[in-house]
Amino acid sequence: RVVVMAAAASDAVPADAVEYFSPSKVNLFLRVVRRREDGYHDLASLFHVIDLGDDMKFAKSTGSRDVLVCSDETIPLDSSNLVIKALDLWRQRTGSTQHFWVELVKNVPHGAGLGGGSGNAATAMWAANELCGQPASEAELLEWSGDIGSDISVFFSEGAAYCTGRGEIVEDVEPPIPLDTPMLLVKPDIGLSTPAIFKALDLDGRSTEDPLDLLERIKSEGCKDDICVNDLEVPAFGKLPELLKLKERLRGAGTKGVSSVFMSGSGSTIVQVGSDDVPEFVREDAALFRSPARLITRKRGEWYKPSGLWKK
Ligand code: C5P
Numbered sequence: 001r002v003v004v005m006a007a008a009a010s011d012a013v014p015a016d017a018v019e020y021f022s023p024s025k026v027n028l029f030l031r032v033v034r035r036r037e038d039g040y041h042d043l044a045s046l047f048h049v050i051d052l053g054d055d056m057k058f059a060k061s062t063g064s065r066d067v068l069v070c071s072d073e074t075i076p077l078d079s080s081n082l083v084i085k086a087l088d089l090w091r092q093r094t095g096s097t098q099h100f101w102v103e104l105v106k107n108v109p110h111g112a113g114l115g116g117g118s119g120n121a122a123t124a125m126w127a128a129n130e131l132c133g134q135p136a137s138e139a140e141l142l143e144w145s146g147d148i149g150s151d152i153s154v155f156f157s158e159g160a161a162y163c164t165g166r167g168e169i170v171e172d173v174e175p176p177i178p179l180d181t182p183m184l185l186v187k188p189d190i191g192l193s194t195p196a197i198f199k200a201l202d203l204d205g206r207s208t209e210d211p212l213d214l215l216e217r218i219k220s221e222g223c224k225d226d227i228c229v230n231d232l233e234v235p236a237f238g239k240l241p242e243l244l245k246l247k248e249r250l251r252g253a254g255t256k257g258v259s260s261v262f263m264s265g266s267g268s269t270i271v272q273v274g275s276d277d278v279p280e281f282v283r284e285d286a287a288l289f290r291s292p293a294r295l296i297t298r299k300r301g302e303w304y305k306p307s308g309l310w311k312k
Pocket residue numbers: 039040041042043148149150151165166167194195196198
């Protein structure tokens with residue numbers, strides 16, 4: 001299905017390629033509700049789209065295959081790539097036979113709990129639909145996207161969403177904290193595999209807060225350690241004890257303004273909310289990925305744009 005281009009990506013850019021920003025997300029809280037018969041878990045999680053993102057370009061291709069070029073050589077470009085799955089799904093559901101040329105410049109690390117690949121898939125569905133005159137509605141894109149991954153649908157919200165089911169049942173909410181709240185993302189060199197973290201989760205070790213209470217509290221009290229709970233921290237910290245140490249060090253660094261420190265999704269990114277100051281120990285450790293980031297939203301009918309604050 002996919003042609004891997006030998007040429008440098010820049011050489012291959014069709015003149016009419018359109019640029020799209022492919023955002024990522026954090027989970028401001030994540031409760032695991034139950035383990036399901038189908039091997040998945042029902043969640044109750046407050047997702048928020050953020051401006052850490054990848055750069056994508058799309059053009060209609062005259063060929064009968066999608067062409068995907070990517071800046072990261074470790075990412076498979078075959079039909080296991082979520083971008084190709086997303087384009088296949090979009091064609092299948094709309095009945096379109098259009099194929100695409102796609103360039104993907106990765107900034108979001110994988111194994112980070114930031115939904116970088118899911119953001120790419122959502123952006124691909126959005127871009128394909130735009131380039132072909134919007135045969136599908138936004139509601140249809142949201143509904144279809146759940147079939148290829150659990151955390152793609154959230155990108156079809158307006159940016160802040162309370163998600164249930166596998167994560168694919170999306171309810172728009174008002175951004176719970178100001179969009180300009182400073183955030184720092186710290187990602188150790190090592191990533192975590194989502195299925196492995198869910199597998200290692202001991203349901204008895206979960207937090208007990210009612211997720212709807214957490215949703216109410218975050219709106220009035222903002223991000224706090226006892227609100228921004230993540231049930232996947234225990235299994236992630238079990239696999240990667242350095243992560244707990246990192247969380248504790250960020251919390252204990254005494255950085256002014258920090259209101260909470262927590263893991264995003266299935267890790268390994270640790271999110272510091274309230275300040276994007278980079279503590280000295282993070283600065284000194286070259287193995288840590290770091291990036292000041294901001295929450296973003298979109299208007300219906302428009303795709304996400306970076307806030308302009310994020311530094312690559
Ligand atoms: O849906 P997605 O492909 O992103 O999920 C990857 C894996 O993560 C699933 O195969 C499953 O093992 C686990 N998962 C889960 N419950 C969820 C989401 C993901 O168990 N709600």
